[in-house]
């Protein structure tokens with residue numbers, strides 16, 4: 001399982017986080033309460049949608065916010081006759097320990113927006129196609145999960161006169177052509193202990209001289225209530241047997257695919273965060289045994305209760321457990337107790353995405369599509385049964401792929417499998 005092996009469009013980046021998203025329809029333009037920039041001052045409360053419609057479009061499109069930033073709604077307020085502009089309005093319960101400005105980058109018409117603490121807030125596609133979109137919802141598309149450090153700092157970032165405007169030149173070589181695509185980020189008055197940011201996005205190429213910022217939409221964010229599961233003071237029950245572990249979203253129990261698995265305990269909507277778990281430890285092939293020695297007895301017991309899938313009969317059991325369960329974090333691996341119980345499914349069958357929060361050392365799991373209560377929750381370890389077999393030594397039984405024949409396995413073993421190699425750094 002490797003959430004951190006480069007940019008994969010289906011995977012979350014290291015500094016990106018999941019959200020719960022609800023999109024509401026906005027008032028049609030003629031009903032909008034105000035079409036001017038000044039209207040923003042009335043919208044600093046997260047509970048103010050500017051819209052009275054309840055329609056929701058779960059599955060719409062901004063993904064991957066911090067657990068501290070749940071998107072509650074996106075609503076289109078008013079398209080402007082001068083061309084569309086978009087804005088995000090955010091708030092956070094985070095302590096005031098970060099810069100007061102969010103960051104905005106623009107690349108090939110894709111807009112990436114970061115919270116002041118560097119957390120990825122979302123992305124928008126402010127291209128011409130979405131101008132005055134015919135549908136009521138704001139046109140915010142697709143999902144991007146890219147580690148923050150993916151954006152190279154060439155020292156040449158252009159800062160506009162307005163100190164709240166950032167344009168990342170290194171990501172937008174033709175940035176001069178895009179000068180009308182700037183993000184305007186400003187802090188709004190705090191309410192009820194929450195901090196609010198307004199992020200406006202100019203997307204109208206026609207507005208060369210007379211740039212007018214008009215709110216096209218608003219995104220309100222609230223903090224996630226899902227607590228981090230950590231194993232510092234491990235409960236004996238968790239140490240000996242995870243079966244029955246239930247956090248209100250998921251439970252661990254026997255799976256028909258393999259051993260134990262993770263199952264939904266209620267109907268889940270896309271983008272729901274279902275588990276945030278702190279690693280038990282992080283190791284590489286050199287310090288694994290030291291790390292295991294440093295665990296408490298309960299923690300070690302929990303480690304040994306994890307599944308092990310030996311690649312070779314001679315493989316050390318501690319190494320086999322580590323290799324079977326670790327999530328690859330850069331060149332190291334982290335072990336989790338509940339996260340390690342997710343089985344793999346190929347193709348469309350996997351229904352959960354995951355990412356690693358480097359700061360908190362947590363794995364974060366987010367539902368990708370609607371899941372019915374009782375269904376098994378699957379992640380994707382790798383692409384295709386041949387890769388799974390060559391890397392982890394098991395034959396995929398997810399039901400979503402053709403699987404492997406005996407001959408396939410033999411062929412893989414003879415080409416990609418070194419019987420003597422139980423090297424921990426295999427993958």
Ligand SMILES: C[S@@+](CC[C@H](N)C(=O)[O-])C[C@H]1O[C@@H](n2cnc3c(N)ncnc32)[C@H](O)[C@@H]1O
Nearest residue numbers: 258259260307309340341343344394396397398
């Ligand atoms: C991280 S563990 C997953 C949880 C494990 N089933 C358990 O009981 O703890 C990974 C192991 O689960 C099994 N596994 C996971 N997904 C599988 C699949 N699609 N088909 C067959 N075995 C699978 C393999 O043995 C694999 O080495």
